[in-house]
Amino acid sequence: MNYFPDEVIEHVFNFVTSHKDRNSISLVCKSWFKIERYSRQNVFIGNCYSISPERLLGRFPCFKSLTLKGKPHFADFNLVPHGWGGFVQPWIEALARSRVGLEELRLKRMVVTDESLELLSRSFVNFKSLVLVSCEGFSTDGLASIASNCRYLQDLDLQENEIDDHRGQWLSCFPETSTTLVTLNFACLEGETNLVALERLVARSPNLRSLKLNRAVPLDALARLMVCAPQIVELGVGSYEDEQDSESCLKLQAAIKKCTSLRSLSGFLEAAPHCLSAFNPVCHNLTSLNLSYAAEIHGSHLIWLIEHCKKLQRLWILDSIGDKGLEVVASTCKELQELRVFPTDLHGGGNTAVTEDGLVAISAGCPKLHSILYFCQQMTNAALITVAKNCPNFIRFRLCILEPHKPDHVTSQPLDEGFGAIVQACKNLKRLSVSGLLTDQVFLYIGMFATRLEMLSIAFAGDTDKGMLYVLNGCKKMRKLEIRDSPFGDTALLADVNKYGAMRSLWMSSCEVTLGGCKRLAQKAPWLNVEIINENDNNRMEENGYEGRQKVDKLYLYRTVVGTRVDAPPFVWIL
Amino acid sequence: MNEFVNLKATELRLGLPGTDNVFEERQRVSCNKRAIQGDSENETESSTLKIEMSPPRKAQIVGWPPVRSLRKNIIQTKKNESDSEGGRGHYVKVSMDGAPYLRKIDLSCYKGYSELLKALEIMFSFSVGEYFEREGYRGSEFVPTYEDKDGDWMLIGDVPWEMFVSTCKRVRIMKGSEAKGLGCCV
Numbered sequence: 194m195n196y197f198p199d200e201v202i203e204h205v206f207n208f209v210t211s212h213k214d215r216n217s218i219s220l221v222c223k224s225w226f227k228i229e230r231y232s233r234q235n236v237f238i239g240n241c242y243s244i245s246p247e248r249l250l251g252r253f254p255c256f257k258s259l260t261l262k263g264k265p266h267f268a269d270f271n272l273v274p275h276g277w278g279g280f281v282q283p284w285i286e287a288l289a290r291s292r293v294g295l296e297e298l299r300l301k302r303m304v305v306t307d308e309s310l311e312l313l314s315r316s317f318v319n320f321k322s323l324v325l326v327s328c329e330g331f332s333t334d335g336l337a338s339i340a341s342n343c344r345y346l347q348d349l350d351l352q353e354n355e356i357d358d359h360r361g362q363w364l365s366c367f368p369e370t371s372t373t374l375v376t377l378n379f380a381c382l383e384g385e386t387n388l389v390a391l392e393r394l395v396a397r398s399p400n401l402r403s404l405k406l407n408r409a410v411p412l413d414a415l416a417r418l419m420v421c422a423p424q425i426v427e428l429g430v431g432s433y434e435d436e437q438d439s440e441s442c443l444k445l446q447a448a449i450k451k452c453t454s455l456r457s458l459s460g461f462l463e464a465a466p467h468c469l470s471a472f473n474p475v476c477h478n479l480t481s482l483n484l485s486y487a488a489e490i491h492g493s494h495l496i497w498l499i500e501h502c503k504k505l506q507r508l509w510i511l512d513s514i515g516d517k518g519l520e521v522v523a524s525t526c527k528e529l530q531e532l533r534v535f536p537t538d539l540h541g542g543g544n545t546a547v548t549e550d551g552l553v554a555i556s557a558g559c560p561k562l563h564s565i566l567y568f569c570q571q572m573t574n575a576a577l578i579t580v581a582k583n584c585p586n587f588i589r590f591r592l593c594i595l596e597p598h599k600p601d602h603v604t605s606q607p608l609d610e611g612f613g614a615i616v617q618a619c620k621n622l623k624r625l626s627v628s629g630l631l632t633d634q635v636f637l638y639i640g641m642f643a644t645r646l647e648m649l650s651i652a653f654a655g656d657t658d659k660g661m662l663y664v665l666n667g668c669k670k671m672r673k674l675e676i677r678d679s680p681f682g683d684t685a686l687l688a689d690v691n692k693y694g695a696m697r698s699l700w701m702s703s704c705e706v707t708l709g710g711c712k713r714l715a716q717k718a719p720w721l722n723v724e725i726i727n728e729n730d731n732n733r734m735e736e737n738g739y740e741g742r743q744k745v746d747k748l749y750l751y752r753t754v755v756g757t758r759v760d761a762p763p764f765v766w767i768l
Numbered sequence: 769m770n771e772f773v774n775l776k777a778t779e780l781r782l783g784l785p786g787t788d789n790v791f792e793e794r795q796r797v798s799c800n801k802r803a804i805q806g807d808s809e810n811e812t813e814s815s816t817l818k819i820e821m822s823p824p825r826k827a828q829i830v831g832w833p834p835v836r837s838l839r840k841n842i843i844q845t846k847k848n849e850s851d852s853e854g855g856r857g858h859y860v861k862v863s864m865d866g867a868p869y870l871r872k873i874d875l876s877c878y879k880g881y882s883e884l885l886k887a888l889e890i891m892f893s894f895s896v897g898e899y900f901e902r903e904g905y906r907g908s909e910f911v912p913t914y915e916d917k918d919g920d921w922m923l924i925g926d927v928p929w930e931m932f933v934s935t936c937k938r939v940r941i942m943k944g945s946e947a948k949g950l951g952c953c954v
Contacts, residue, residue: 267831270832270835270836271831271837272830327836353836485839486842536843539833539840539843593834597829650834652832652834
């Protein structure tokens with residue numbers, strides 16, 4: 194390849210898009226490293242504290258798209274206190290100072306402020322795409338800046354963020370000349386929406402493919418919007434509050450008939466079930482259906498809908514669908530690849546929940562299934578063994594039995610054998626979440642068989658340090674390990690600190706690790722940031738004598754090339 | 769794992785004397801399981817229910833189940849709305865003559881009289897006999913009755929199920945001579 198001029202090599206590299214592959218290319222030789230560096234368009238940073246913006250710009254001066262992730266995954270479940278970190282401001286400041294022509298910014302679990310959004314909107318002329326997932330710290334004023342200043346904005350995609358809704362007029366901040374929108378997702382906004390501004394915006398956006406509305410957009414407005422946007426591919430519906438409004442229902446149905454490209458439906462937060470019939474005409478084309486917020490849609494309405502969605506590839510649903518409903522899915526949705534079943538009763542005890550039977554039915558009926566997230570109240574080893582036999586293609590398998598430590602409800606045995614069967618059969622398993630009563634044995638199986646596993650979530654499981662050691666020693670591709678409420682301690686933590694250099698991060702909360710153990714780890718591995726999150730003011734952690742016995746409540750460690758971060762709040766101690 | 773095999777033997781229960789069928793009871797009475805931190809207006813009653821289950825029921829664990837706040841809020845909102853509508857979670861007190869304490873059941877868990885009566889039979893270990901439109905319940909000294917909105921004690925089974933659910937304020941299982949007044953023949 195060295196006989197070709199750089200431009201040719203660069204052209205070839207353009208076809209290589211995966212981050213991993215590009216990282217590999219850059220290691221081949223010096224000249225490839227240099228060419229790859231200058232031609233890298235998309236940069237992915239899985240942990241914003243693993244590198245600094247300055248070093249990023251030094252390595253990749255010409256990128257156009259940046260993906261940044263901040264808080265650890267368990268922050269989604271309130272395990273990371275407010276103010277921990279993940280601030281995007283320094284990144285945007287650094288990028289603004291440089292000459293990088295940023296066009297796309299994708300942030301996950303980061304703290305974003307209105308100031309950051311304003312700076313972002315003013316600093317990059319060609320900025321096209323903003324995707325914020327599980328972020329917080331900003332308001333609709335920040336959105337107004339983006340709308341006003343980003344002349345070529347194509348994507349404004351807000352997924353499950355906590356946004357302070359000032360009920361301002363951010364939608365009317367899109368200038369009349371703005372016609373480039375492709376994605377507009379504001380489903381997570383809680384407040385009122387300027388419907389007139391919205392309709393006008395949609396009407397002048399012929400390229401709009403994805404539109405996800407918040408609950409403040411009622412049925413009649415939706416009908417009018419659909420008339421303006423028959424080219425829509427993904428639709429998130431707002432509220433259907435007014436059951437009496439059958440005229441709007443009919444108008445909507447007529448408009449939907451023309452949406453022949455519609456493939457994805459979501460939303461339905463306040464849905465009167467009978468209005469679902471407006472979507473009759475498009476069901477047979479749907480590939481993605483997210484009803485996981487639609488607590489009102491269940492029973493026969495839901496079954497009817499699913500029976501008509503024969504091409505579904507992705508289904509997110511509440512457990513009110515029941516085992517019977519899952520059987521309908523299994524017999525109808527032969528193209529199903531991803532299924533998520535969320536709980537309606539968070540504390541167990543509801544009698545409409547799904548059981549192991551539903552899971553088995555799905556595994557038997559859907560040959561293409563590769564990703565599953567399943568909340569349930571009971572499980573058996575026999576069922577899991579059957580699922581493993583039926584579906585050896587799982588890439589992601591996440592099972593959450595609502596009651597911690599719950600055994601096989603038929604045999605009262607731990608669920609080690611069931612999960613063991615899953616990891617043994619599913620050779621491509623990359624992500625696994627385990628639950629229920631589990632001993633060290635399940636981790637022996639995971640270490641032995643889950644050779645491609647990259648992310649593992651453990652809660653209320655295991656007996657001794659051996660469990661964690663099996664995983665650390667066996668799963669060579671592990672990137673993210675998160676553990677809570679399990680009896681793993683210093684022995685496991687310190688056994689081989691070099692392992693953590695090959696991983697993105699480790700989270701351990703309510704385990705048996707001690708302050709002394711963490712300090713020793715930090716000493717042995719200066720390339721790691723070892724963070725102790727300690728919200729308890731009474732904890733006198735400085736006293737040396739007690740370190741060996743002082744349990745650490747939350748430990749989060751990650752590899753980094755830039756050492757201790759400077760923005761840590763007082764309750765975070767970086768050892 | 770032996771701990772779990774023997775757990776039933778060491779299980780703390782407050783079932784009525786002579787009650788063996790905890791497992792069945794748990795299945796039938798599953799509607800009565802409540803969240804500890806919830807909307808129960810009577811903490812002592814719900815803690816009474818809790819003791820039947822093993823292991824001891826959960827205090828609220830932070831961050832469990834692993835569901836995002838946005839989802840939790842949606843579900844909680846729905847539950848609260850339907851509770852106030854009386855759609856789900858229609859709890860009424862149930863007393864039985866001679867029993868030391870009352871129970872509570874969720875009427876919305878049952879689809880009809882036969883389910884309700886079966887549940888009551890299991891809960892209090894008795895038999896309700898057969899219902900006849902004219903004579904009431906025959907074949908048992910126990911008679912299921914309820915107090916309606918007007919404060920009158922009515923025989924369970926006379927009115928359509930939906931009407932019963934909407935007018936029932938509490939349930940009382942009468943026994944023996946007291947029950948005769950309602951047309952029961954022993």
